[in-house]
Amino acid sequence: DGGITQSPKYLFRKEGQNVTLSCEQNLNHDAMYWYRQDPGQGLRLIYYSQIVNDFQKGDIAEGYSVSREKKESFPLTVTSAQKNPTAFYLCASRDRPDGINYGYTFGSGTRLTVV
């Protein structure tokens, strides 16, 4: 079955550490997105990529970095510069930026906790 796989499901980070969240899709989708979800705040866009080797900052990109070296993969690194990283992180994709399906396919998320 096609879909989006996020790993790990749970991740613990010590203060000052960088951590990388994995997002892999086998849907052959061009566009991929990272969102952060906090209680009562909905989804906030961190970064997005509409094509391989290209990505754009979203609304809350500070303290995060991404790469898009392959169509299937869009990893997110939470750097030590992100002062409040504890959140639920969601990866999504769409077959084209203007996709005929118009909607996203989401992964199951990674819950990151700073310890």
Place this chain on the structure above:
Amino acid sequence: AQSVAQPEDQVNVAEGNPLTVKCTYSVSGNPYLFWYVQYPNRGLQFLLKYITGDNLVKGSYGFEAEFNKSQTSFHLKKPSALVSDSALYFCAVRTPGGSYIPTFGRGTSLIVHP
């Protein structure tokens, strides 16, 4: 600019009763509207969309939504709620063209009581 408002943080309904989850939007131009559902510690699942055509849109799990252009609303409805419908519901809007990035509402927690 585009925005979405979900005025209720939580909606409570008894099983078997009809449910409504409200959503209003603001865009320049014609809207593309979406509803998603999220179960605990899971990603969002697509429920339904309005792009054009009939104002009443039917989606998954017996849900439907009505597009009302004059009231800029896209309320989610179901004639008879199930306990298993309890989840977090998100409304989203975007416009044709541009960056194709939708704006999500803050979410409404639906609780269906047995």
